[in-house]
Amino acid sequence: MNLAHEPTKILITGASGEGKSTYFTRYINNASGTIYNKIFVFDHQGELTVRLGKQAIPAFTEDELVKSWQNNKLVVFDPSQLFPGETENAWNFFCEWTFERCQNNLGYKKLLACDELQMFSTTKELPWEQCLIIETGRKYELDFLGISQQYNLVHNRVRNQMTELITFRQEDKLILDALEEKGFDSDSVRRLGKGEFLVRNTKGAYLKSKIDLTRPTQEHNVENRTDTISEDSEE
Numbered sequence: 001m002n003l004a005h006e007p008t009k010i011l012i013t014g015a016s017g018e019g020k021s022t023y024f025t026r027y028i029n030n031a032s033g034t035i036y037n038k039i040f041v042f043d044h045q046g047e048l049t050v051r052l053g054k055q056a057i058p059a060f061t062e063d064e065l066v067k068s069w070q071n072n073k074l075v076v077f078d079p080s081q082l083f084p085g086e087t088e089n090a091w092n093f094f095c096e097w098t099f100e101r102c103q104n105n106l107g108y109k110k111l112l113a114c115d116e117l118q119m120f121s122t123t124k125e126l127p128w129e130q131c132l133i134i135e136t137g138r139k140y141e142l143d144f145l146g147i148s149q150q151y152n153l154v155h156n157r158v159r160n161q162m163t164e165l166i167t168f169r170q171e172d173k174l175i176l177d178a179l180e181e182k183g184f185d186s187d188s189v190r191r192l193g194k195g196e197f198l199v200r201n202t203k204g205a206y207l208k209s210k211i212d213l214t215r216p217t218q219e220h221n222v223e224n225r226t227d228t229i230s231e232d233s234e235e
Contacts, residue, residue, distance in 0.1 A: 002106055007138035009161055011117070013151040013175070014168025019195045019211050021115070023166065024147050025051045026211075028113055032073045035109060036143070040098045041076045042114040044087050049076055062097075069101060091120040092129040099132040102140040110142045117146040118153040126155045134161045152178035164201040168192060 010027075014020040029052060032039050041056070043049050049056045058078040059065040068075045075098075079090030091114065102110050112133055114120070121130055133144060134157065148154050151167070152174045165182055169192035176186040183200050188208075192198065196210045 001139040002141050003139060005109075005138050005141045008143040008163055009134070010145050010164045010166065011151070011154070011159070011162045012145075012147045012166045012168075013149065013170065013179075014197070015170055015172075016149060017194070018168035018192070019197065019213055020147055020149075020166075020168050021051065022195075022213055023168075023197070023211050024113070024115070024145065027145060028052060028074070028111075029055070031111065036111045037073065037108040038069075038101075038105075039074050039111045039113060040094070040101075041074060042091055042094050042112075043076050043078050044080075044090060044114075044116070044119075046078055046080065048115060049078065052076070065097065088120050088127075092127050095127075095129040095133045099129075099137060099140070099142070102137065102142045106141060108141065110140075111145055112137070112142060113145040115147045117148040117158070118150045121155045121158045124155075126157050130155075130158070134158050151175050162202075164199065166197050166199050168197045169194070 012020045012024055025048070028039055028041065032055065041048055041052070043058060046058070049058045052074065055072075056074050056076045057068065057072060058076045059068045060078050060081040062082070065075065065077060077094050079087065079094070083090035083093065095112070098112050133142065137144065150172075151159075167179055167184060167189055170176055170179065170189050176189060179189060180186055183206065184198060188198065193210075195213045196208065198206070198208050200206045
């Protein structure tokens with residue numbers, strides 16, 4: 001294990017159509033092969049494969065997962081064949097499968113990414129497979145990237161492990177209350193325009209920025225996510 005690894009655990013939230021999926025896919029496409037040697041993607045609805053483009057080749061069986069792991073930088077799992085109608089069980093399986101690969105392959109950074117996190121990491125008891133990723137993965141150089149439209153429904157143990165929280169516009173009071181607990185101002189979140197977002201991390205940084213939704217997915221720079229877009233400090 002690598003106890004010196006500084007984890008990156010990012011959670012993106014926002015109302016539908018505000019830009020969170022665009023941010024998510026740009027991050028993955030630009031991080032693949034640069035920041036991360038392997039990126040594991042849980043694609044339970046088959047949409048991420050389309051969004052990520054030609055480098056995303058979905059695996060539907062365990063044999064296909066192993067082949068993807070051996071040959072691809074992006075390891076995309078579509079559980080529709082192995083776990084029809086059992087999305088939560090599929091996510092738990094993929095968490096454990098990913099953790100085992102990372103546990104036995106040290107020396108480079110890995111990332112696990114998923115959409116609609118509130119569907120699998122609810123406020124009820126957190127499954128042990130997810131604990132492996134969120135609480136133990138850093139020892140094996142495994143980072144995390146997730147989307148949750150309903151941030152308030154994500155398990156508190158998951159929320160507390162995030163090193164960076166990004167929010168696009170939200171209007172739901174329960175979600176805004178949960179964001180306020182993390183230091184966001186509700187009125188500022190409500191006033192965000194399409195593509196605008198606020199970021200707060202565990203180091204105390206708090207900034208406002210904007211993603212250009214008209215640009216191709218592959219053009220977003222993830223190492224300095226605001227270097228080509230307008231930025232101003234949030235008062």
